[in-house]
Amino acid sequence: MTLAPETTDLKIELQLESGWFTVCELARLLPGRGVAALLPDGRQAALFRDRSGKLYAIDNRDPFGGAAVLSRGLTGTHQGRPFVASPLLKQRFDLETGVCLDDESVRVATYEVRAA
Amino acid sequence: MTATPEATEATPTIVLVGHGMVGQRFLEALAARGMTATHRVVVLCEEPRPAYDRVALTSYFSGKTPEDLSMTDMEFIDTHGIELYVGDPAVSVDREAKKVTARSGEVFEYDTLVLATGSYPFVPPVPNKDATGCFVYRTIEDLLAIEEYAKTKATTGAVVGGGLLGLEAAGALKGLGVEAHIVEFAPRLMPVQVDDGGGAALLRTIEDMGLSVHTGVGTQEIVVDAEGAVTGMKLSDGSELATDMVVFSAGVRPRDQLARDCGLTVGERGGITVDEQCRTVADPHVFAIGECALASDGRVYGLVAPGYEQAETAAATIAEDEAEFTGADLSTKLKLLGVDVASFGDAHGTAEDCLDVVYSDSRAGLYKKLVIGRDGTLLGGILVGDAEAYGTLKAFTGSVPPVSPESLVLPAGAGAPAQLGPSALPDEAIICSCNNVTKGTIRGAVTDHQCTTVPEVKKCTKAGTTCGSCVKVLGQLVTAELEASGVEVDKGLCGCFAQTREELYEIVLALRINTYQDLLDRYGRDGAKGGDGCEICKPAVASIIASLAPTIGASGYVLEGEQASLQDSNDHFLANLQKNGSYSVVPRIPGGEITPEGLIVIGEIARDFGLYTKITGGQRIDMFGARVEQLPLIWTRLVDAGFESGHAYGKSLRTVKSCVGQTWCRYGVQDSVRMAIDLELRYRGLRSPHKLKSAVSGCARECAEAQSKDFGVIATSAGWNLYVGGNGGATPRHADLLAQDLSDAELVKLIDRFLMFYIRTADRLERTSTWLERIPGGLDHVRDVVVEDSLGICEELESLMAAHVAHYADEWATTINDPEKLARFVSFVNAPDTPDPVVGFVPERDQIKPDLPLLTIGHRPLEGSAQR
Ligand code: SRM
Ligand SMILES: Cc1cc2nc3c(=O)[nH]c(=O)nc-3n(C[C@H](O)[C@H](O)[C@H](O)COP(=O)(O)OP(=O)(O)OC[C@H]3O[C@@H](n4cnc5c(N)ncnc54)[C@H](O)[C@@H]3O)c2cc1C
Ligand code: SF4
Ligand code: FES
Numbered sequence: 001m002t003l004a005p006e007t008t009d010l011k012i013e014l015q016l017e018s019g020w021f022t023v024c025e026l027a028r029l030l031p032g033r034g035v036a037a038l039l040p041d042g043r044q045a046a047l048f049r050d051r052s053g054k055l056y057a058i059d060n061r062d063p064f065g066g067a068a069v070l071s072r073g074l075t076g077t078h079q080g081r082p083f084v085a086s087p088l089l090k091q092r093f094d095l096e097t098g099v100c101l102d103d104e105s106v107r108v109a110t111y112e113v114r115a116a
Numbered sequence: 117m118t119a120t121p122e123a124t125e126a127t128p129t130i131v132l133v134g135h136g137m138v139g140q141r142f143l144e145a146l147a148a149r150g151m152t153a154t155h156r157v158v159v160l161c162e163e164p165r166p167a168y169d170r171v172a173l174t175s176y177f178s179g180k181t182p183e184d185l186s187m188t189d190m191e192f193i194d195t196h197g198i199e200l201y202v203g204d205p206a207v208s209v210d211r212e213a214k215k216v217t218a219r220s221g222e223v224f225e226y227d228t229l230v231l232a233t234g235s236y237p238f239v240p241p242v243p244n245k246d247a248t249g250c251f252v253y254r255t256i257e258d259l260l261a262i263e264e265y266a267k268t269k270a271t272t273g274a275v276v277g278g279g280l281l282g283l284e285a286a287g288a289l290k291g292l293g294v295e296a297h298i299v300e301f302a303p304r305l306m307p308v309q310v311d312d313g314g315g316a317a318l319l320r321t322i323e324d325m326g327l328s329v330h331t332g333v334g335t336q337e338i339v340v341d342a343e344g345a346v347t348g349m350k351l352s353d354g355s356e357l358a359t360d361m362v363v364f365s366a367g368v369r370p371r372d373q374l375a376r377d378c379g380l381t382v383g384e385r386g387g388i389t390v391d392e393q394c395r396t397v398a399d400p401h402v403f404a405i406g407e408c409a410l411a412s413d414g415r416v417y418g419l420v421a422p423g424y425e426q427a428e429t430a431a432a433t434i435a436e437d438e439a440e441f442t443g444a445d446l447s448t449k450l451k452l453l454g455v456d457v458a459s460f461g462d463a464h465g466t467a468e469d470c471l472d473v474v475y476s477d478s479r480a481g482l483y484k485k486l487v488i489g490r491d492g493t494l495l496g497g498i499l500v501g502d503a504e505a506y507g508t509l510k511a512f513t514g515s516v517p518p519v520s521p522e523s524l525v526l527p528a529g530a531g532a533p534a535q536l537g538p539s540a541l542p543d544e545a546i547i548c549s550c551n552n553v554t555k556g557t558i559r560g561a562v563t564d565h566q567c568t569t570v571p572e573v574k575k576c577t578k579a580g581t582t583c584g585s586c587v588k589v590l591g592q593l594v595t596a597e598l599e600a601s602g603v604e605v606d607k608g609l610c611g612c613f614a615q616t617r618e619e620l621y622e623i624v625l626a627l628r629i630n631t632y633q634d635l636l637d638r639y640g641r642d643g644a645k646g647g648d649g650c651e652i653c654k655p656a657v658a659s660i661i662a663s664l665a666p667t668i669g670a671s672g673y674v675l676e677g678e679q680a681s682l683q684d685s686n687d688h689f690l691a692n693l694q695k696n697g698s699y700s701v702v703p704r705i706p707g708g709e710i711t712p713e714g715l716i717v718i719g720e721i722a723r724d725f726g727l728y729t730k731i732t733g734g735q736r737i738d739m740f741g742a743r744v745e746q747l748p749l750i751w752t753r754l755v756d757a758g759f760e761s762g763h764a765y766g767k768s769l770r771t772v773k774s775c776v777g778q779t780w781c782r783y784g785v786q787d788s789v790r791m792a793i794d795l796e797l798r799y800r801g802l803r804s805p806h807k808l809k810s811a812v813s814g815c816a817r818e819c820a821e822a823q824s825k826d827f828g829v830i831a832t833s834a835g836w837n838l839y840v841g842g843n844g845g846a847t848p849r850h851a852d853l854l855a856q857d858l859s860d861a862e863l864v865k866l867i868d869r870f871l872m873f874y875i876r877t878a879d880r881l882e883r884t885s886t887w888l889e890r891i892p893g894g895l896d897h898v899r900d901v902v903v904e905d906s907l908g909i910c911e912e913l914e915s916l917m918a919a920h921v922a923h924y925a926d927e928w929a930t931t932i933n934d935p936e937k938l939a940r941f942v943s944f945v946n947a948p949d950t951p952d953p954v955v956g957f958v959p960e961r962d963q964i965k966p967d968l969p970l971l972t973i974g975h976r977p978l979e980g981s982a983q984r
Contacts, residue, residue, distance in 0.1 A: 032681035066179030076650030087685030
């Protein structure tokens with residue numbers, strides 16, 4: 001066992017209908033900054049990693065602005081909930097549930113994600 | 117288990133026909149009264165999906181999905197045991213037997229029947245009105261069909277009808293990349309809401325948006341080709357308009373067929389006749405609500421707010437409570453972004469003896485009219501071009517405003533306009549007319565329900581949740597109420613830090629803290645320590661660290677280590693994000709001076725990468741439409757040609773504009789170009805609380821507009837005058853003279869001190885103009901500090917600036933030489949060579965523009981989100 005997973009060659013994987021889908025090396029994900037992944041069916045996922053190393057994945061498309069840019073937003077925590085703020089018009093999305101914190105009628109899809 | 121009562125004879129049944137906006141509100145009202153626990157509730161829904169937000173329909177084109185528009189929470193339906201039959205309309209009613217038959221053949225017995233069937237779009241009976249390429253604009257299905265056709269078969273489209281919906285539909289067509297025409301029979305647009313003057317101002321604005329308007333003409337015939345597809349329209353003036361598609365938006369008619377067929381009374385022009393309790397006059401067991409109802413005041417309401425009131429009234433009546441609906445207000449605000457149009461109250465001045473107060477400036481597309489009663493009561497009005505005051509004015513309707521009506525319509529600058537704040541409103545004033553919420557209720561949400569933010573108040577009162585036009589006033593009321601109730605308004609930067617930006621700056625500088633995590637873990641609020649921070653404090657602290665980098669021992673490169681994770685998304689990619697996910701590229705062009713070779717290089721790069729090219733308002737060139745993976749390639753070529761970052765993305769120095777000055781101009785008294793270049797190169801890359809702009813003019817004629825800049829310099833025969841705190845933008849401010857007749861060296865020294873003092877003491881996103889107005893003592897205090905050195909800090913300010921200047925390095929040059937940083941410039945981490953397919957472009961005026969349907973319409977940015 002090692003306490004520094006960054007130094008191992010762990011991969012980030014997303015749970016899709018077809019099974020676990022490998023995206024990239026864990027080391028590509030800077031804490032607090034996202035990356036976008038292209039899924040086999042053409043959808044896009046935004047992946048994030050927080051300071052404690054926890055991983056999150058939500059749909060990459062900003063439902064308000066329409067562009068696929070959520071992976072480029074700033075992350076943070078609001079009342080204990082991890083979120084990303086869209087770089088377009090700044091709406092925040094809960095990284096665990098996909099619900100928009102500024103307009104709860106809107107939510108984006110979430111994915112199960114792991115490092116393996 | 118759900119609360120579904122057993123369908124025994126003892127359980128009375130309510131059948132609702134139509135699950136639209138009003139139907140859904142009726143169900144919520146029933147549930148709120150506990151009626152769903154004691155009644156069986158059956159809903160017949162004709163559309164293939166349960167109730168959705170029809171008012172926000174057009175926002176589908178700006179990216180909202182049908183799921184986003186849904187108003188139906190399936191959990192609500194389940195927990196209240198409501199039987200919802202989607203896609204199964206009622207086809208007949210037998211009032212004698214009290215039975216409704218659905219299309220599926222299912223028969224439902226009712227004790228109470230509620231009709232909420234809404235309206236259908238009226239299509240004028242012109243030849244070929246059903247041809248391929250003809251559409252209406254009412255349901256999500258209509259929009260899907262329009263989108264499909266516009267994208268595959270049409271380059272031109274015509275909307276029949278220039279009312280509220282017609283304009284929305286035309287905006288939608290334009291957003292889909294179709295050349296859009298509006299054909300309106302009346303002599304002006306929005307004939308119901310605005311008068312002739314308002315129509316003229318509106319016309320100008322709509323035409324400026326690129327829509328073609330044809331008023332005073334009717335549609336006579338739709339012209340079709342051999343396959344029966346639309347090719348044009350014959351108009352009543354004999355002309356023909358070529359068009360590939362037609363959208364009818366010529367008004368709506370109540371859907372009362374079901375009611376007619378079962379013998380209920382309907383009005384002459386349609387609508388199911390109901391009494392003040394929304395009960396049909398013909399049958400006490402049947403109610404009608406929403407757009408299908410002819411209310412007791414003889415009107416059919418085509419807006420959602422009156423429908424909601426009717427839903428509440430019907431639910432209350434069925435629950436044997438007292439309620440009545442006797443009429444409602446027809447205020448409207450157009451949702452097209454970029455066109456401010458609002459009308460409220462008695463907009464056309466139909467009351468006896470009323471007076472108009474009108475302000476009109478057709479050149480600026482402005483028209484404002486207030487209708488005032490003899491006793492000074494505000495009765496209504498029309499606002500075109502500037503509907504800022506809509507929320508407040510609407511709320512004052514029916515009372516005598518505390519200031520004169522003239523001052524309410526005059527624009528800023530033309531005589532002192534009165535600031536009529538919502539604090540002057542009476543408690544009964546309706547703030548949110550969509551949901552009928554008064555000022556008193558909103559205040560109560562703050563005082564009795566402990567709401568402290570606008571989203572909380574929205575949730576608690578429903579105010580601001582429908583059309584959104586009242587949110588601004590809502591925000592003002594919440595702040596005023598919090599302050600009045602002595603709640604110490606938290607001055608902390610955000611939820612993570614209780615300190616102000618200025619206090620954090622002092623902590624960082626004094627303790628030489630050079631990482632965000634360190635600052636958060638030591639000085640963050642209790643719940644925030646050890647956490648991930650937020651989108652407000654991360655860039656603010658990143659800016660402080662960058663401003664002080666050499667002094668506190670941090671890297672001056674904003675993408676180094678932890679700093680990369682703190683930057684706003686624009687700084688993270690060293691470029692400005694555009695609406696479709698592409699980026700713009702702005703190389704620095706100091707003082708606006710550029711060689712022909714430099715211009716050619718920019719031209720070649722823009723041509724090779726297919727970028728949209730524009731001269732900016734800051735005397736330089738912006739290239740738009742670069743994909744994220746193209747940024748390093750573009751910048752490699754720019755850096756090779758000697759260009760560097762223009763920091764158009766950063767909260768940092770933007771441009772120092774110049775006039776040609778003494779060298780060429782016969783009036784010039786100093787070399788303004790050289791000074792502008794010197795200043796731009798000195799302060800380039802300096803991170804600050806907000807962006808910084810400057811300009812240098814060669815004489816008092818001021819061709820460089822220096823007095824509108826954060827620091828502006830104007831030549832005198834004896835040297836330079838320094839002006840500070842100027843601002844263009846949303847709230848323009850003329851700069852104040854700080855010092856006169858300075859030598860080159862004195863000028864630079866004073867600007868060094870001024871900027872560093874501003875960086876030290878300003879709030880986040882506070883321009884120098886607002887900072888000067890806010891800080892105690894204002895300009896005099898600043899002059900004392902930076903000219904007289906009253907605090908004894910000038911040496912420190914100067915040395916901080918000297919360190920910045922000495923350590924400056926171009927961040928794009930650094931980036932393109934760092935393979936690890938470059939790896940981030942991809943659309944997809946797992947497919948670095950695949951460009952983001954969402955980033956698309958369409959041609960316009962020989963260049964490109966983003967291809968994202970309808971970004972100009974529909975939603976409102978969050979408060980303060982324009983701040984970049
Ligand atoms: C490109 C340009 C318009 C143009 O085509 O000419 C522009 C474009 C933007 N301006 Fe501007 N401004 C541009 C000159 C101006 C000017 C004119 C000037 O600088 O002389 C002003 C008024 C002067 C002033 O700032 O006082 C101006 C006042 C604003 C404001 C309002 C600032 C204020 O204090 O009220 C904003 C919003 C903000 O910063 O919060 C803004 C924000 C923006 C943003 C960054 C909006 C955004 O967040 O996306 C635009 C970025 C476009 C992009 O994607 O690249 N822009 N903007 C100009 C770039 C100048 C340059 O070379 O850097
Ligand atoms: C593009 C657009 C923009 C608008 N903007 C605004 C605005 O800004 N402000 C505003 O106040 N209003 C606006 N409106 C009007 C607003 O949408 C309506 O006032 C509101 O939807 C009326 O609600 P309703 O429930 O009465 O009718 P609807 O929402 O039309 O619902 C009626 C439902 O009943 C169904 N139905 C009909 N017959 C049957 C049957 N026999 N059996 C079962 N179901 C049946 C229909 O399919 C429909 O789903 C707008 C409308 C549109 C189309
Ligand atoms: S400001 Fe004076 S020197 Fe500069 S161009 Fe204008 S007139 Fe000439
Ligand atoms: S007035 Fe429409 S939401 Fe408040």
